[in-house]
Structure formats: C-alpha cells, structure tokens
C-alpha cells in the first residue's frame with residue numbers, strides 16, 4: 058500500500074500564470090490585437106504580453122503593496138492592458154474583481170464595498186464613474202488609469218491617481234511567479250441578480266484552468282492555434298466566458314474590441330483580422346446583422362463559428378448566420394456561478410442519421426455539458442426527471458468550476474449540501490442529452506396550472522420580419538391565474554398590428570400558449586449583461602389589464 062505514495066505524477070499546481078507562460082513559450086509570436094481606448098489598433102505578441110504582465114505584478118507588489126489575497130478591481134473593456142492586469146494580479150496571488158460599468162451606481166458601491174476592493178484599474182472611459190463614487194468607497198486606496206502619460210487626464214479628481222504605463226515602468230521583467238495552492242482565489246465577479254443584492258462568485262486558479270481546458274475541447278468551443286478569436290462578450294461578464302484563458306491556452310490570436318461594439322466596428326474587426334470565432338449575447342448580434350442588412354455587399358467569409366449565449370438565441374438569428382453567411386452557430390448556456398460554460402450545442406457523434414430538420418430543432422437547444430459538469434433536472438420534490446425532451450424541471454449542476462457558495466455566505470439556499478447548485482433555470486433534456494431552457498423559474502408563466510415557455514414564444518415572435526425584439530411576461534388573470542402578454546419592439550417606420558403578430562404565431566405554438574394581447578414599446582429594458590429585464594417589464598405593465606381579464 059505505502060509504495061503507492063511514491064512514484065506518482067507531479068503535484069504541479071494549476072495556476073493561471075502557467076497559461077500565459079505556455080502561450081509565451083510555445084505561441085510567443087501569436088498576437089493580441091486591441092482596439093485601444095485612445096483610438097488606434099494596438100498589436101502585441103504573447104511574449105510581449107507575458108513580459109508586461111510580470112512587470113505589472115512586480116510593480117503592483119513593490120509600488121502599491123499588493124499582496125496575496127488582496128482584492129483588486131478592474132473596470133475596463135476587453136483589451137491588452139486588461140489582460141496584463143488579469144494575469145499579473147492573479148499571478149502574484151491576488152484576486153481580480155471585474156466590475157461591470159453598466160450596473161447602477163448604488164449596485165457598484167454595494168459590490169465594491171462588499172468585495173473590499175483595495176485598488177481599482179480603470180479605463181479612461183470610466184474615470185468619471187469613480188470620480189463620482191470614490192467618496193463612498195472607503196476600502197479603495199487609489200486608482201490606476203489604464204493609459205500612457207500622453208493621455209492621462211490632467212485634471213482628474215481621482216485620489217491617488219497613477220498612470221498605468223508609469224506603474225509598469227517601475228516593474229521588473231525578471232519577476233518570478235510565486236507558487237501556491239491551486240485552490241487559492243484569483244477572480245471575483247458579482248451576478249447582477251434581479252432580486253436582492255448582487256452576489257459574489259469567487260473563482261480559484263484550479264477552477265479557471267480546469268474550466269478553460271474543458272471549454273477548449275472539440276465538442277465544446279474547439280479552439281486551436283489556427284483560430285483568431287474575437288470575444289465581444291466583456292471580461293466583466295463571467296470572465297468573457299473564459300476566452301481570456303482558453304484563447305491563450307490554445308495559442309489562438311485574440312482580437313479585443315475595446316469600447317466599440319456597434320455593428321460597423323465589430324464587422325471591421327471580423328473582416329480585417331480574419332476572425333474565425335466570436336462570442337457574445339444575442340443583442341450584440343442583432344446590431345451586427347442589422348449593419349450587414351444595410352450593407353448587402355458585406356459578407357463574413359472568414360468567420361466559421363459564433364458562440365451565442367447569455368440569453369436564448371432566436372431561430373431567425375441562427376438561420377441568418379447559418380444560411381446567409383455560412384457561419385456555424387454554437388448555442389451555449391452558462392452562468393457566472395459556472396465559470397460560466399454549462400452546455401454547448403455542437404453535434405454529437407452517433408447522430409449522423411438525424412434528418413436536417415431534426416438537427417435544426419436540436420441545434421436551437423442550449424446543448425450538452427462538456428466533461429466536468431454534472432447536470433440533472435428535478436421536480437419540486439427533487440425527484441430526477443427523464444431525458445425525454447418533454448419533462449421540464451429545475452436545472453441543477455455540480456462540478457469543479459461551479460460555485461460552492463456565494464462570497465461571505467450570501468444566498469446559501471441555492472446550494473445543496475451534496476454540491477448540487479440550483480441554477481434557477483427550468484429546462485428539458487432530450488434523449489440525445491441536449492438541454493433546452495424553458496424559462497427562468499421566476500419568469501415562468503403558470504396558466505391554469507400548466508407552464509408556458511415565454512422564451513419559446515419570444516423566439517418565434519422575433520422571426521417576424523418587422524419585429525426587432527420581443528418579450529413575453531405573465532399578467533394576473535381571474536380565471537387562469539396568469540396569461541401571457543407579448544411585448545414588441547417593431548422596426549422603425551414600419552406598420553404592424555397585434556393581430557398580425559398573433560396570426561404569425563398561429564400553428565407554431567400550442568393554442569393555449571397564444572398571448573392574450575400584444576403591446577408595442579419603443580425599447581425593452583435590458584440588464585447589465587444584456588438580457589431582457591423581465592422584472593422591469595413586469596413593473597412597467599403592472600397596471601395593464603388584459604382584454605380577457607374580465608372574462609371571469
């Protein structure tokens with residue numbers, strides 16, 4: 058027995074700096090291309106980025122006194138400096154806390170205080186946010202403005218404002234990464250929960266490295282050094298879905314979009330940098346597809362795959378990418394609490410005989426879990442439901458890159474003692490293992506005791522040529538408890554009435570799912586991560602009376 062203690066594999070800790078070391082040593086000439094905040098496109102190699110990350114780590118320790126376990130915030134777009142901070146701060150053993158600039162001021166104050174942020178690295182764009190908030194952030198010692206001397210704002214009111222490039226100058230490029238336990242915290246991100254205070258998710262070195270490896274697998278995102286990856290999804294939204302780890306790990310070129318995510322700017326990068334894979338929430342793709350529609354001479358010849366997640370991908374969007382532009386859509390589902398990848402819709406072996414129509418319906422689902430994620434659906438009594446594509450229940454997950462609790466123990470009711478995390482999503486799983494989200498549990502519409510999937514109705518409604526965005530919410534009803542209201546943003550300068558939209562849904566959804574009314578709005582409310590905010594929408598329509606409401 059005791060012999061088995063000797064001659065084992067090395068206890069090589071899975072620390073995130075090893076990802077950058079590997080990229081620098083073996084893919085040293087591959088590039089990180091960034092649209093800089095100052096204007097021009099910036100290019101550097103992984104070798105250069107590695108040297109600058111070491112200089113940053115060294116200067117952070119010597120000049121700012123940052124040490125292992127300190128929480129250091131960033132509020133920044135995707136760019137090379139954000140990546141240097143990412144690896145430099147995590148590599149020295151401190152924690153990078155990405156702040157989402159789209160949050161309300163009071164949420165930001167709550168989050169920064171709850172996390173006890175010590176320093177903030179801030180892009181030029183967001184300096185005014187902290188000038189306004191800094192008096193409410195007592196734990197923050199100072200602000201590093203992510204620019205060079207020439208672009209430093211002369212009159213900034215930020216306390217202890219330091220120029221990023223000056224700080225880097227003070228660093229030592231021969232800095233050696235320290236070694237410590239792979240279970241050490243390295244990242245933090247707050248979920249923009251729709252109820253209660255935001256909750257902190259803490260990533261470890263081990264969870265990030267394992268998650269990145271799982272993301273790279275062939276049936277997951279399938280990255281290689283031949284890819285040019287454009288993460289439009291920001292690093293402050295669930296680690297840019299891990300792309301700032303999995304990209305360098307696979308040696309792909311990274312194309313960082315900076316502050317400009319409109320259709321024209323994204324197209325420009327897709328084309329100029331021959332991007333092969335990109336990832337973002339559906340609202341970003343709405344802007345790109347609209348730009349392409351207005352510019353019919355422009356196509357997407359280099360783009361092979363687009364990962365769409367964060368909210369359900371409508372069928373019409375998938376169709377345009379696949380059929381008009383020849384781009385393979387990978388529909389993915391995940392959560393901040395899951396690092397974030399949970400499932401992804403690549404085609405499984407053994408399904409070669411499936412008809413094109415059946416594959417199309419399968420591809421619209423949110424997909425299958427890669428290795429390292431355990432997943433089940435259960436009823437209200439925690440009884441496991443079958444994988445028949447019909448039974449829907451609460452979706453639960455566990456694995457090495459899934460939270461075991463929220464920071465400081467908040468919201469612990471979502472975590473069971475045996476590790477299963479209740480995602481708050483309701484879904485089905487079919488006999489090929491493809492999971493489909495029906496709704497957030499709190500958005501589910503219950504009509505006469507039966508559930509109606511708001512997501513499914515929305516996805517069909519946006520397929521109408523004159524509809525830009527659609528949302529379905531449940532409103533109180535005297536007879537059925539709740540009935541659906543369809544809320545529509547229509548294309549500008551077009552005429553379409555409610556009945557025409559209901560006719561469009563006819564035959565595509567169950568009769569009793571048919572919305573009782575259609576309301577038109579100029580725009581839908583969105584959360585800080587680009588999802589339609591049903592909570593706000595329900596508030597807007599709280600006094601709305603359905604025409605069937607008096608039916609009794």
Ligand code: AMP
Pocket residue numbers: 248249295365366367368369370388389390391392393394397423480481482494496497586
């Ligand atoms: P976040 O942690 O902000 O990324 O939000 C995670 C939540 O977004 C999930 O629990 C789902 O409700 C929703 N979500 C993520 N991806 C999808 C998807 N592909 N389809 C439908 N909902 C999604």
